[in-house]
Amino acid sequence: MVNLELSPAERKLVAIRRKIHPHIYKLKYLGAAMVIFGAAGPMMILMKMFENTLSINMFVFMCIVMGPIVFIIGYVYDNGYVRAP
Known part of the structure; x- marks a missing residue:
């Protein structure tokens, strides 16, 4: 018998x-x-809308790297590959 009681x-x-x-x-x-x-x-x-600063470059880099990861997590959950609790 499996214990269904949760702590x-x-x-x-x-x-x-x-x-x-x-x-x-x-x-x-x-x-x-x-x-x-x-x-x-x-x-x-390129259009010089703001100065080419390191912080902006880091932000853009993080967006390019993290964007697809966040998208994949959302996609996997949305399509029910991960079962809802």
């Missing part, structure tokens, strides 16, 4: 996951926006 910590974790889960699909759109913004960053730099 208080596990119960809290499940509650948190239930709260978060309806919003995970939004990561898909956030990731896509990050990719688009990351691609637009060098264009802005």
Whole structure:
């Protein structure tokens, strides 16, 4: 017989996951926006809309790197590859 009783910590974790889960699909759109913004960053730099600073370059780089990861997480959750709690 499998013990279905959850410990208080596990119960809290499940509650948190239930709260978060309806919003995970939004990561898909956030990731896509990050990719688009990351691609637009060098264009802005070329057009001299703002000065070519290190912080802007780092931000654009992070968008290009993290965007697809965030998009994939959102996509996987949205399409039900990961079971909702």
